[in-house]
Amino acid sequence: MVAGISARVLTPLLVSYFNKTGRLEEWRPIFFVIAGTSAFSTVFFVIFSSSEVQPWARIPNNRRPTKLELDELKKENEIEIDTMAADMLP
Structure with a gap:
C-alpha cells in the first residue's frame, strides 16, 4: 500500500x-x-512471495462468532449501506 x-x-x-x-x-x-x-x-x-496461508490469516475452527458480534457487524453494514446511499443522492 x-x-x-x-x-x-x-x-x-x-x-x-x-x-x-x-x-x-x-x-x-x-x-x-x-x-x-x-x-x-x-x-x-x-x-x-509465498502462496502459503499466513498464521495471522487463519481463523481457529473452534471459535465461532457470538450473537453479539454478529449483531454488531450487521449494524455496521447497515450504517455503511445507508451512508453510501446518502452519498449517491443528488
Whole structure:
C-alpha cells in the first residue's frame, strides 16, 4: 500500500523532471523508468512471495462468532449501506 501511494506521489515529480517542453522524445525516459520499476517489482514479488496461508490469516475452527458480534457487524453494514446511499443522492 505504501508503494502504491508513493508511486502516485512520485509519478508527477518524475514526469515534471523529464518532461520540460512536452515533446515526444522526452516521454521515452519516463516510460523506461516506469517499465524498469514494474519489472523490478515483478521480480521482487516472484522471489519473495509465498502462496502459503499466513498464521495471522487463519481463523481457529473452534471459535465461532457470538450473537453479539454478529449483531454488531450487521449494524455496521447497515450504517455503511445507508451512508453510501446518502452519498449517491443528488
